[in-house]
Amino acid sequence: MSDREYQALTVETLSGRVGQIDAVAKRLGGPPDTWQVREVGDGNLNLVFIVEGAQDSVIVKQALPYVRLVGDSWPLPLYRAFYEHHALTRQAARAPGTVPAVIFFDETQAMIVMEYLRPHVILRRKLIAGEKVAGLGQFCGQFCARTAFRGSELSMSSPDKKADVALFAGNVEIPAITEALVFTDPYFAAEMNNHTPGLDPVVAALRADVTLKTRVQAMLMKFAANTETMLHGDLHSGSIMATEDEIRVIDPEFVQYGPMGFDIGMLMANYLMAYFSQPAHRGDPGPYQRWILDVITETCAAFTAEFRHLWATERTGMLYPRSLFEDQGHSADPACSAMLDTIWQDALQFCGIEMHRRCLSLAHNADFEEIADVALRARLEARNLKMGAHLIVATATIASPQALTDMAEKFNAEEFL
Secondary structure (H helix, E strand, C coil): CCCCCCCCCCCCCHHHHHCCCHHHHHHHCCCHHHCEEEECCCCCCEEEEEEECCCCEEEEEEECCEECCCEEEEECCCCHHHHHHHHHHHHHHHCCCCCCCEEEEECCCCEEEEECCCCCEEHHHHHHHCCCCCCHHHHHHHHHHHHHHHCCCCCCCHHHHHHHHHHHCCCCHHHHHHHHHCCCHHHCCCCCCCCCCCCHHHHHHHHCCHHHHHHHHHHHHHHHHCCCEEECCCCCCCCEEECCCCEEECCCCCCEEECCHHHHHHHHHHHHHHHHHHHHCCCCCHHHHHHHHHHHHHHHHHHHHHHHHHHHHCCCCCCCCHHHCHHHCCCCHHHHHHHHHHHHHHHHHHHHHHHHHHHHCCCCCHHHHCCCCHHHHHHHHHHHHHHHHHHHHCHHHCCCHHHHHHHHHHHHCCCCC
16 A cells, blocks of 8 residues: 555445555455455544454554545545554553554554454443443553653663654654644633533633733643653543453554653543533432442542552663662652652643643533534533632642542532532
């Protein structure tokens, strides 16, 4: 396929084109014209196909030269597939068993063929349906800690890490989406913004809060200028697939090097939005909401425990070298605690910002969007927006995950409209 100019795949053409790839043909088995092909992409950017053969099934993901959610009026470079491929290989090495296996990559066609996860379901669908996933917090906390630590100069050699930063720095257009849609557009009347009718008073108050906007822009500066570690870049409940007890992380095409608190902050925001949306999805939301808050607490605890473990066992980079601490008989634990405190403060602010953008910017969450009762949706989103603002401006007062979940319960009991 790579000898040809880029051409978007279709259900009709995929078998004939992908059937030329030996690694894929051997895995699927049988003649390509007998393969079953379904287009299942429901995201904002890409084509995604399930291809079923006589022996096995695979996922074929192909980037489009525009934002699928908007259309060809918003062009987007195909090179994002190149960076997603490199992100997947690094995540597989840094957090084994957490991402789908890559079977084949074609840079010209912006196409990745990967393991088909089944019977896994997008986590967001499970959260909306009120289904639990065993070990979710432990898995997510460890994934975030391992990728954060092992993608940094706490673990990597400085030349290797700097070479990685240089590689991923070419992924310009995708982070630019985050810089606009997440950090900037929610706080003014951007052209592609939209929000639920009835939220106008809450939205106006957010956009009039100069202190809040100043802090958001400070976090944008940190996001754009800080290259602590390789980020997933878009870690939310739509980027995780799960069964009742098995979990995988997908779709790292927003990969870039950035602050260690970003991924876990974005993930916590999506758990909190699932939490606030629950009264619209079930008659007695309390028990399931409590489970979601427990997942947040367990995620944070697992992150901290794994980060401390890696600090003690894999601190082989140039940062906080043993020659300055253990080799002189000094504990490096206080330095680790200080770093974890900074990550926590950053994560809280990124969390609040994500809670805003998913209600006010272009791409919203199904957790809220699928609430047919517009007045109820506005009430629940108002709680989410107000708590997001508090996370941004009162970060220093939130000392622990327990304080965070207590705060969520408080905002969940209030009315702002």
